[in-house]
Amino acid sequence: MEYSEIIDIFESHDKFLIITHKSPDGDTLGSGFGLCYFLREMGKMANVVNSDGFPDRYDFMYVDYAPQEFEPEYIIAVDVADPALMGSGLAAYQEKGVVDLCIDHHISNKHFAKLSHVEGDTAAAAHILYKIFKSSGRKISDITAKCLYTGIATDTGCFKYENTRPDTHLAAAELMAYDIDFANVNRRMFDVKSKGRIKIEQIVTGKMEYHLHDRCAMICITTELMESCGVDQAEFDGLASIPLSAEGVVIGITVKQRHERVFKISVRTTEDMDASAFCNYFGGGGHIRAAGCEIRGTLEEVKAKLLERAEQVLGK
Amino acid sequence: MEYSEIIDIFESHDKFLIITHKSPDGDTLGSGFGLCYFLREMGKMANVVNSDGFPDRYDFMYVDYAPQEFEPEYIIAVDVADPALMGSGLAAYQEKGVVDLCIDHHISNKHFAKLSHVEGDTAAAAHILYKIFKSSGRKISDITAKCLYTGIATDTGCFKYENTRPDTHLAAAELMAYDIDFANVNRRMFDVKSKGRIKIEQIVTGKMEYHLHDRCAMICITTELMESCGVDQAEFDGLASIPLSAEGVVIGITVKQRHERVFKISVRTTEDMDASAFCNYFGGGGHIRAAGCEIRGTLEEVKAKLLERAEQVLGK
Numbered sequence: 001m002e003y004s005e006i007i008d009i010f011e012s013h014d015k016f017l018i019i020t021h022k023s024p025d026g027d028t029l030g031s032g033f034g035l036c037y038f039l040r041e042m043g044k045m046a047n048v049v050n051s052d053g054f055p056d057r058y059d060f061m062y063v064d065y066a067p068q069e070f071e072p073e074y075i076i077a078v079d080v081a082d083p084a085l086m087g088s089g090l091a092a093y094q095e096k097g098v099v100d101l102c103i104d105h106h107i108s109n110k111h112f113a114k115l116s117h118v119e120g121d122t123a124a125a126a127h128i129l130y131k132i133f134k135s136s137g138r139k140i141s142d143i144t145a146k147c148l149y150t151g152i153a154t155d156t157g158c159f160k161y162e163n164t165r166p167d168t169h170l171a172a173a174e175l176m177a178y179d180i181d182f183a184n185v186n187r188r189m190f191d192v193k194s195k196g197r198i199k200i201e202q203i204v205t206g207k208m209e210y211h212l213h214d215r216c217a218m219i220c221i222t223t224e225l226m227e228s229c230g231v232d233q234a235e236f237d238g239l240a241s242i243p244l245s246a247e248g249v250v251i252g253i254t255v256k257q258r259h260e261r262v263f264k265i266s267v268r269t270t271e272d273m274d275a276s277a278f279c280n281y282f283g284g285g286g287h288i289r290a291a292g293c294e295i296r297g298t299l300e301e302v303k304a305k306l307l308e309r310a311e312q313v314l315g316k
Numbered sequence: 317m318e319y320s321e322i323i324d325i326f327e328s329h330d331k332f333l334i335i336t337h338k339s340p341d342g343d344t345l346g347s348g349f350g351l352c353y354f355l356r357e358m359g360k361m362a363n364v365v366n367s368d369g370f371p372d373r374y375d376f377m378y379v380d381y382a383p384q385e386f387e388p389e390y391i392i393a394v395d396v397a398d399p400a401l402m403g404s405g406l407a408a409y410q411e412k413g414v415v416d417l418c419i420d421h422h423i424s425n426k427h428f429a430k431l432s433h434v435e436g437d438t439a440a441a442a443h444i445l446y447k448i449f450k451s452s453g454r455k456i457s458d459i460t461a462k463c464l465y466t467g468i469a470t471d472t473g474c475f476k477y478e479n480t481r482p483d484t485h486l487a488a489a490e491l492m493a494y495d496i497d498f499a500n501v502n503r504r505m506f507d508v509k510s511k512g513r514i515k516i517e518q519i520v521t522g523k524m525e526y527h528l529h530d531r532c533a534m535i536c537i538t539t540e541l542m543e544s545c546g547v548d549q550a551e552f553d554g555l556a557s558i559p560l561s562a563e564g565v566v567i568g569i570t571v572k573q574r575h576e577r578v579f580k581i582s583v584r585t586t587e588d589m590d591a592s593a594f595c596n597y598f599g600g601g602g603h604i605r606a607a608g609c610e611i612r613g614t615l616e617e618v619k620a621k622l623l624e625r626a627e628q629v630l631g632k
Binding site: 157158159160161162164165166167168169170172173174176177182183184186187190191192193194195198201202205206208210214241244245246247248270271 | 481482488489490492498510518557562
């Protein structure tokens with residue numbers, strides 16, 4: 001879609017509902033609230049919804065937000081690649097064609113909305129929105145700019161990952177012209193962890209095993225371990241990058257127990273190894289640097305299978 | 317100085333020695349090697365020196381570097397704010413006026429060189445060099461661009477910290493046009509740690525104490541702890557950011573034993589507290605968010621003094 005067509009949609013409707021994806025991150029929330037504030041500043045009514053609510057961690061984007069009372073006339077999903085990602089709390093919107101417009105940057109987008117605007121080469125949905133807003137020539141407020149910056153910074157690991165493009169930096173440079181206190185945003189996004197998370201990372205890192213001459217690092221998170229920590233289960237998400245943080249490691253494996261004899265495996269690799277091929281061998285899949293699979297058996301059996309395969313790939 | 321004057325210096329001399337600061341980081345090395353390659357591509361002879369040698373961690377900048385045999389004709393220090401920072405291995409160059417030109421971004425630069433070009437508002441010395449190189453209209457090679465990007469990324473915490481400026485992002489955007497594999501550079505700079513460092517962070521984090529309703533976090537690193545880890549002492553540097561990483565903490569204190577009854581204190585604060593004022597109270601000083609002091613006594617006495625003062629400042 002042309003950006004002007006999207007601006008036409010904004011101008012020709014009055015009451016917008018904005019849907020963000022479950023387990024919300026900085027990009028879906030930054031996109032959702034950025035769009036909400038932009039529409040309200042156009043004189044429209046707009047609300048943001050999330051199946052899981054809005055986490056405290058990102059409250060700098062919505063500390064002054066209050067939902068408005070209205071019957072939605074136009075529904076926009078942002079950063080939602082698949083209707084299932086709306087979550088159970090928003091099941092009513094998951095049927096094909098209920099959402100009017102989806103703005104997304106996932107090349108895998110399922111095109112479930114009546115209209116889809118997908119830019120697979122743009123690092124963050126918030127960056128697409130910035131380009132749309134900018135094309136309108138309308139004023140962008142500080143809080144809108146802060147939301148968009150947050151989305152862009154989050155999805156690029158603060159401009160660290162390879163999805164960062166020259167134009168990602170250009171957008172950041174422009175957004176810094178607003179009053180966004182970006183250093184504080186970044187501190188909250190990247191440098192601050194909950195006490196529970198700190199505890200878990202400490203425990204898990206303490207149990208990290210090195211194999212195959214330190215080229216393979218592995219952490220195992222059993223149900224027993226999770227229960228003994230006394231920490232919310234959600235805090236155990238996203239630990240898979242830890243094993244690959246050790247110098248010299250080319251494959252980092254995270255083994256997480258799902259049931260008695262069922263383990264979810266997350267694999268991260270450096271450029272020296274193909275994570276996707278490794279997981280394919282076990283019936284899983286994913287990307288070249290990050291992939292996953294499921295393996296059944298006892299923990300010892302699962303570990304042995306993983307290490308045997310890693311040795312086959314890497315050599316002794 | 318005008319950039320053209322610096323380019324004139326490059327053009328009118330033939331044999332350059334480039335001095336980088338001790339305990340080298342990505343900015344001094346990125347600046348030093350970036351300048352070295354730029355000069356060599358101008359047909360000059362150039363070498364880089366460091367009192368502590370060149371760490372493996374940054375070897376992607378000098379894997380193909382070989383020192384040249386010549387008698388230096390012109391000496392340039394990069395990212396060196398104070399002659400003492402050259403280190404004991406380069407003591408011969410520390411006397412005032414021995415260095416011909418210093419290019420630096422520390423406002424505190426001691427102006428020890430015959431000529432000094434200091435831009436206190438530029439995030440990294442490597443960024444100053446990029447501006448100089450660009451102004452010359454000469455071709456910048458991929459390896460030079462990679463060195464400059466590394467310097468800029470390192471000193472801004474990958475564009476995370478408040479020293480990042482819009483023009484920092486613009487420079488990054490331009491440098492990404494070269495073949496620099498920036499994502500791999502960033503992985504090595506920000507996501508990879510030595511096994512020893514992982515172990516130490518794990519141990520230290522496990523001993524982190526929370527005080528004053530979790531607004532103060534403290535880690536204590538005793539000589540005994542350092543010896544029991546069996547890890548190189550240098551790995552114990554730069555742990556001071558750990559206590560402030562816990563959500564809700566406004567003052568993070570790191571207590572590190574120097575001698576039997578002497579402790580070095582590093583303080584980090586959020587925008588809710590003044591680290592410099594806190595350390596001034598104990599005869600130390602520093603910046604508003606990062607400061608330090610020395611306190612004598614037993615560990616228990618030192619901790620009690622720190623917590624008493626923190627409670628006075630923060631309230632019960």
